[in-house]
Amino acid sequence: MVNRATGRTVRAVLPVHLYGHPVDLDAFLDVAARWPVALVEDSAESLGARYKGRAVGVAGLAGCLSFNGNKIVTAGGGGMLLTNDAAVAERARSLTTHARADATEWIHREVGYNYRLTNLQAALGVAQLEQLGAFVEAKRRTADAYAAAVAAFEGVEPFVEQPWARSTYWMFSVLLDPRRFGAAREVVRAANADGIGFRPLWYPLHRQPVFAGRQAYRIEIADDLHARGVSLPCSVGITPEERARVVAFLADARR
Ligand SMILES: Cc1ncc(COP(=O)(O)O)c(C=O)c1O
Numbered sequence: 667m668v669n670r671a672t673g674r675t676v677r678a679v680l681p682v683h684l685y686g687h688p689v690d691l692d693a694f695l696d697v698a699a700r701w702p703v704a705l706v707e708d709s710a711e712s713l714g715a716r717y718k719g720r721a722v723g724v725a726g727l728a729g730c731l732s733f734n735g736n737k738i739v740t741a742g743g744g745g746m747l748l749t750n751d752a753a754v755a756e757r758a759r760s761l762t763t764h765a766r767a768d769a770t771e772w773i774h775r776e777v778g779y780n781y782r783l784t785n786l787q788a789a790l791g792v793a794q795l796e797q798l799g800a801f802v803e804a805k806r807r808t809a810d811a812y813a814a815a816v817a818a819f820e821g822v823e824p825f826v827e828q829p830w831a832r833s834t835y836w837m838f839s840v841l842l843d844p845r846r847f848g849a850a851r852e853v854v855r856a857a858n859a860d861g862i863g864f865r866p867l868w869y870p871l872h873r874q875p876v877f878a879g880r881q882a883y884r885i886e887i888a889d890d891l892h893a894r895g896v897s898l899p900c901s902v903g904i905t906p907e908e909r910a911r912v913v914a915f916l917a918d919a920r921r
Contacts, residue, residue, distance in 0.1 A: 667701045671881055676702040678727075684714035684868070685825065685897070686805065686836030688722045692916070698726055703866035706730070710745065713738055714802040723748045733783075733791050736800050736831040738836050738902075741791030743784040802834045804902045808909065812898060815913040819845030822916065837897040839867060846920050854917055857896075862915055867895035886888050 667676040679697055681689040691707075698705040705726025709715075713731050716724045723729025729748040731740035747758050760766070765778025783791065809824075816822040821843030827833045847853050850866060857864035868890050872882035898912055 667703055669881075676701075676703055678855065679705050679747070680706045680708055682708040682710075682778065683715060683722050686712050686715055688712060688715045688826070688828065688831045688833070689842050690830065691717050695725060699720055704728070707747070709733075710737065711836050714798050714834040718830050719832075727751055728754055733787075733794075737793065737806070738834055739794035739798055740890070741783055741787040741794065744787055744791075747834065755886075762776035781811065801902045805835045805838075805900060806898045808904055809833075809838045812838050812840075812883040812900075812913070813910055814838065815829060815909070816916065821920065826854035835900065837865070838900040839895055839897040841891070841894040842896060844894060850892075850894050854896055856919065857915055861917060862890070862912060863899045867892050 668674070669676055674833070679694055681691065681694050683689050689707075691892050694705055697703065707723050707726055707729040709723035709729045710732035712722050717725070723731060727749060731746040731748065733739065733744050733746070735742060747755075749755050749758070761778050762781035763778065764772070764780060765774055765776050767773045767775045813824045813826070816824060823841040823843075825839045825841075842850055842853060844850075854864040870885065870888040871877060872880070873887070873892075874883050899908065
């Protein structure tokens with residue numbers, strides 16, 4: 667499989683499970699079954715989510731998780747590679763551990779990295795992982811509460827779970843009708859000025875200055891989502907009173 671524009675071989679497809687909601691993976695699995703490409707799932711935002719009953723991150727050759735401070739469970743930083751392939755696991759262990767070909771003499775046949783979690787971070791991560799189920803339930807309760815509260819608002823469209831998905835609702839997000847709310851970025855700015863942590867949806871990668879001029883293929887939907895989308899405050903510990911303040915802000919922000 668070759669990129670027609672560059673002539674380079676396509677070696678992997680990388681679906682990204684965003685905002686706690688799984689990607690519809692079957693189309694990607696189909697591509698990976700028919701072509702010599704690896705399926706690598708970026709599950710950094712969606713640990714705990716399920717696609718057709720199965721945890722995300724394990725459908726293809728590899729998956730990756732993030733334990734960054736903003737994720738549903740954290741080790742302070744760092745992450746994890748998931749794979750069922752013994753050779754990939756072995757190679758990853760080697761590269762993350764300085765690529766030592768000899769454990770006693772530390773002989774290197776290639777350049778490796780120091781990409782491991784420390785034991786202290788891992789201990790924190792394990793304790794956090796034990797709470798993953800409870801954290802997901804808390805996120806889902808917040809999503810239900812927000813969805814119920816905004817159901818009556820014209821011009822607010824929550825991201826909903828697809829039939830094949832179990833979302834963690836890591837970041838509960840909505841699309842705002844610009845005719846009722848104006849530009850999403852202005853709503854975010856006003857909320858932040860009020861001390862309420864609204865966030866814009868992720869800045870589209872093909873718009874990032876660092877990728878200016880890079881190849882991007884028929885990207886139309888991301889720009890529209892970015893223009894209309896906001897993520898609402900939804901920490902695991904958010905209180906009903908705090909949610910009510912968010913909903914009241916949204917009600918006031920309507921024209
Ligand atoms: C989708 C996605 N992929 C990758 C990353 C990178 O993870 P890390 O911050 O652990 O490097 C993040 C977030 O940080 C993410 O949201």
